Amino acid sequence: MLNLPNLKSALRNHPRWFRLYDTFRRSALRLLPAPDYRQLHDLAAVPAALPRVCFQRPAVSVEGWLSDDEATALYVLARMTAGSSMEIGAWLGRSTICLARGLIDGGNPTSLLSCELAPTPENFRETKPGWVGFFYPANHLVSMGDCPVW
């Protein structure tokens, strides 16, 4: 088994070298066969499997908050899932696509339920000078959480 070390901490002060090495490492790991998903039962094994996972990623036009590794992890976790799944917070659906592809490729015939608050600017207003709160529904009097405007 090819085992290329992750040198992120060793090359912390040399980001350019780390990026070069990481690109090489990821390309080399992609040459290895895909993980055997039937053998993947342990969550602790997921991170090591990520570089070897290939799946049909969402189109770049579907925006999301996910890194590539997070998208891959969602796909793998969905492939490992036997029952129904629920996603809280789909935003524009990038993570939903990763989950759905994992369920489909894993032959899971059960359902995926996804929900999203879909906030608009009306859901955000000032709570005190320099602070903005999230109100849901928009006319609610109590903020669900505040953060500094910056």
Ligand SMILES: C[S@@+](CC[C@H](N)C(=O)[O-])C[C@H]1O[C@@H](n2cnc3c(N)ncnc32)[C@H](O)[C@@H]1O
């Ligand atoms: C960081 S974004 C992640 C979006 C998406 N999963 C992705 O990776 O592209 C979090 C999303 O969760 C939604 N959200 C937060 N709390 C929620 C709740 N209680 N129910 C439904 N959606 C929620 C937010 O509106 C936001 O779109």
